[in-house]
Every structure is written in C-alpha cells, then in structure tokens.
Amino acid sequence: AQSVAQPEDQVNVAEGNPLTVKCTYSVSGNPYLFWYVQYPNRGLQFLLKYITGDNLVKGSYGFEAEFNKSQTSFHLKKPSALVSDSALYFCAVRDMRSNDYKLSFGAGTTVTVRA
Amino acid sequence: NAGVMQNPRHLVRRRGQEARLRCSPMKGHSHVYWYRQLPEEGLKFMVYLQKENIIDESGMPKERFSAEFPKEGPSILRIQQVVRGDSAAYFCASSPGTGGRGTEAFFGQGTRLTVV
Numbered sequence: 127a128q129s130v131a132q133p134e135d136q137v138n139v140a141e142g143n144p145l146t147v148k149c150t151y152s153v154s155g156n157p158y159l160f161w162y163v164q165y166p167n168r169g170l171q172f173l174l175k176y177i178t179g180d181n182l183v184k185g186s187y188g189f190e191a192e193f194n195k196s197q198t199s200f201h202l203k204k205p206s207a208l209v210s211d212s213a214l215y216f217c218a219v220r221d222m223r224s225n226d227y228k229l230s231f232g233a234g235t236t237v238t239v240r241a
Numbered sequence: 242n243a244g245v246m247q248n249p250r251h252l253v254r255r256r257g258q259e260a261r262l263r264c265s266p267m268k269g270h271s272h273v274y275w276y277r278q279l280p281e282e283g284l285k286f287m288v289y290l291q292k293e294n295i296i297d298e299s300g301m302p303k304e305r306f307s308a309e310f311p312k313e314g315p316s317i318l319r320i321q322q323v324v325r326g327d328s329a330a331y332f333c334a335s336s337p338g339t340g341g342r343g344t345e346a347f348f349g350q351g352t353r354l355t356v357v
Contacts, residue, residue: 132283160345169245169332169350170284216283227272227336228297229346231283 128153128221132232140240145207147215147235149200155223159200161191164214164234173215176200187211207239243268245335245349246315253355254323262318262352266335273316274346275301275308278330287331290316323356330354 129152139145151157158177162170174185181193191202200217214236218229246265254260266273271292276284286300290310301308305323310316320327330353334346 130283162348167350167353169247170334170348172345172347175345227289228274228286228300229284230286231276233281233283 128157128219128230130217130219130230130232132215132217132235134235135233136236136238138238138240139207141209142206145202145204145211145237145239147202147217147237149202149217149232150198151200151217151219152198153219153221153223155221157200158220158222159191159193160218160220160229161185161189161200161202162216162218164216166213170216173202207237209239209241212237212239245270245333245347247331247333247349247352249352250350251353251355253357255357256324257322260320260323260327260354260356262320262331262333262354264316264318264333264335264349266316266333267347270335270337270347272336272346273310274334274336275316275318276332276334278332278351280329284332287318320354323354325356328354328356 131150160175161173164170174183176183176193184190189204214234216234217232273290275287278284288301288308289297305321307319330351332351334348336344336346
C-alpha cells in the first residue's frame, strides 16, 4: 500500500519569505515522489519529481524538494515566495516495487502568499 | 504539442442522467488515468487504461461507472444514472508508454460535473 500525508491544510507566508510545504509518505518499497500545483479552476501542473540519485531535486518556478529517506519526507521549498505562488499543492507517491502506475495523492496544502 | 485535453470543462446533469467525460491524451502518450477530486479532498485514482485495455480499475465504483480508451479517439469516462454524490472534478492524466513508473503524468484541466 502507498499513501501520502500533507499535515498542513494551509500555509501562509509573506512575499519574499521562504516557503515550505510538508509531505510524508508511506510505501512498501522505495518511492517515486512528485509535486504538483493546482491553480483555481485549472488542472494539475507538474513541478518536480524524485526518482533516484541526488536527494535535492530542483523543479519549475524556483521550487525544490528534499528527499529524506529516514524521515520518509519530501518537503517542497522555495527560498523566496511570490504572490503568484498562491495555489493548491499536492504531493504524490508511487511505489517503485508495485506493478501499477497509479499515483496516491495527499489531500493538498493551500498556500497563500501575501504581498 | 497540445497538452491533455478534456471536454467538456463543465457538465451539469440531472439525477438519473448519463454523464460522458472525454479525454484526449498528449500526443505520443499511450497511458491514460482518470482521477476524481471531491471537494476538500485530494485526487483519488479511479482507472488506468492503455489503448483498448483496462489495466487497473481498482478505484472505480463497480456500478454505474465505466471507462474505455479505444484504438481511435479519446478516452471516455461514463457515469450512468448520476447521483448527487457524483458531483466532483474529474481529471484525466496521460504518460508515455516508455520511461517506466518514474515517469510523471500530465494532467488535463478537468471536467467539473454537477448533478442537480
């Protein structure tokens, strides 16, 4: 079984401050991990993924995420948030060992960046 | 290269009617997935299809829901005799046939179904 937890429903930060969106996962084997962002009334846009290799992954729009196997976490970060980063963020996992391709998503974290 | 195209964007159906949701994957993609997003919840997997084959439908309700991905044309998610609880956003995603399970899926803009 595979699952993702996003412990914070909402994150509020001031523009220019660092942004962190938390994600922890559970899989039987090793994980493939993904971050997606959803703007209002839009589909999900892929931000970044961790497959293997370097634990620090860089993605679109200045976002990065750090894979921590011992803590089973994959937190999303941005050093300096913009108002335009306000959106709904989803973490997702796929078990490397499983034979299927389905993603398991967290419930999402709403990020609000105030000017 | 157009992205994943879903239509309609918004669909209103009365209870008991049928809803048909269409998804055209990205060019070159042969894997299609359907997810449902209920209000205040994350996306829940429904079904995974390849051309002319249902690979995994473990997330799809056994009754009233069906999906297909024919050799020609878009993938269709069909909901018969809709009920209010079917009101949700339905997202389609696609990925290429190569690259393995580490390949990211690309999502369409979704169809927002409202049952009245």
